[in-house]
Amino acid sequence: MNLEEKISKLKKEKKAIILAHNYQRPEIQDIADYVGDSIELSRKAMLEKDAEILVFAAVDFMAESAAILNPEKKVLLPTLGARCPMAQMLTVDEIKRAKSHYPNAPVVLYVNTLATSKAYCDICCTSANAVEVINSLNADTVLFGPDRNLAEYVAEKTGKTLIPIPEWGFCPTHLLFQPEDITVLRQQYPDATVMSHPECSGEIRRVSDFVGSTSKMCYYAKECSAKTIVVATEEGILHRLHKENPEKRFVIAYEGAVCPNMKLTTLDRVYTALKEEKHVVKVPEKIAKKARTTLEKMFLVKS
Ligand code: 13P
Ligand code: SF4
Numbered sequence: 001m002n003l004e005e006k007i008s009k010l011k012k013e014k015k016a017i018i019l020a021h022n023y024q025r026p027e028i029q030d031i032a033d034y035v036g037d038s039i040e041l042s043r044k045a046m047l048e049k050d051a052e053i054l055v056f057a058a059v060d061f062m063a064e065s066a067a068i069l070n071p072e073k074k075v076l077l078p079t080l081g082a083r084c085p086m087a088q089m090l091t092v093d094e095i096k097r098a099k100s101h102y103p104n105a106p107v108v109l110y111v112n113t114l115a116t117s118k119a120y121c122d123i124c125c126t127s128a129n130a131v132e133v134i135n136s137l138n139a140d141t142v143l144f145g146p147d148r149n150l151a152e153y154v155a156e157k158t159g160k161t162l163i164p165i166p167e168w169g170f171c172p173t174h175l176l177f178q179p180e181d182i183t184v185l186r187q188q189y190p191d192a193t194v195m196s197h198p199e200c201s202g203e204i205r206r207v208s209d210f211v212g213s214t215s216k217m218c219y220y221a222k223e224c225s226a227k228t229i230v231v232a233t234e235e236g237i238l239h240r241l242h243k244e245n246p247e248k249r250f251v252i253a254y255e256g257a258v259c260p261n262m263k264l265t266t267l268d269r270v271y272t273a274l275k276e277e278k279h280v281v282k283v284p285e286k287i288a289k290k291a292r293t294t295l296e297k298m299f300l301v302k303s
Contacts, residue, residue: 010274016053022214023236023262037215039126057265059084067281075281078273079264089169090146098165107143115283119290128213129303131157153198173259174199189228196232
């Protein structure tokens with residue numbers, strides 16, 4: 001039996017499902033029961049009523065959100081070190097400090113945060129629904145963290161004032177894209193369309209034809225008429241894009257755009273995680289209860 005078959009057998013025996021983010025390694029995406037962006041993975045985790053174990057092939061905050069939303073299920077993160085550095089950039093103290101300066105501004109947090117921070121916000125959002133979440137609030141000034149680029153993008157789209165907390169939060173992988181590279185690729189592929197993630201800088205967004213979450217990029221790629229698509233997000237998404245659109249050409253806007261934390265999940269680690277039922281992601285109920293409300297509020301916003 002090969003590793004994929006062993007994983008599949010264990011999955012059945014243990015009533016487990018594997019949820020993988022769009023940035024995961026190709027072989028992980030291929031064995032996953034579901035591949036998606038962060039909001040889709042959370043939603044899917046809630047809908048899987050029969051599953052007893054959820055294996056999160058992703059990073060810490062995604063597994064943590066699933067554990068918060070599914071306290072009765074065992075949520076496993078195959079590699080404990082798979083942590084999103086952006087999620088570590090916002091502390092509770094920083095939120096409290098910002099709140100003391102803007103006591104009337106609601107706090108909206110990107111899901112790329114730790115559960116302890118989520119517990120101190122009013123509502124969460126993902127890159128797929130951030131604009132709708134901000135528009136749903138009866139406030140013109142909002143504290144938003146931790147991604148400054150996403151804050152700027154949403155401010156442009158909504159016309160509201162988003163105060164970034166911290167002032168400098170960013171994704172190290174999306175910061176690697178440079179507008180000069182897009183200019184060169186546009187010369188090389190004059191008919192290409194360019195799509196980027198809102199975690200990219202404003203310079204990249206402004207030279208893009210489409211800006212959206214990872215899954216929204218996948219839907220756009222299917223629907224647009226372009227035969228060549230330049231992609232400004234983590235390179236793992238190319239596997240899904242190629243699979244779903246074999247007739248189209250996808251060009252990554254920068255070859256080195258790799259999220260090392262997403263790549264920590266390997267087939268071996270998924271197998272071991274399932275076999276030994278580790279590493280169980282647990283959020284203390286006191287924090288989970290508060291954080292759950294902020295995630296549930298997000299699900300009520302139409303997007
Ligand atoms: P998505 O919700 O668009 O998948 O983004 C998650 C993420 O971590 C992007 O870097
Ligand atoms: Fe975090 Fe960036 Fe990796 Fe997404 S790509 S998980 S934001 S470090």
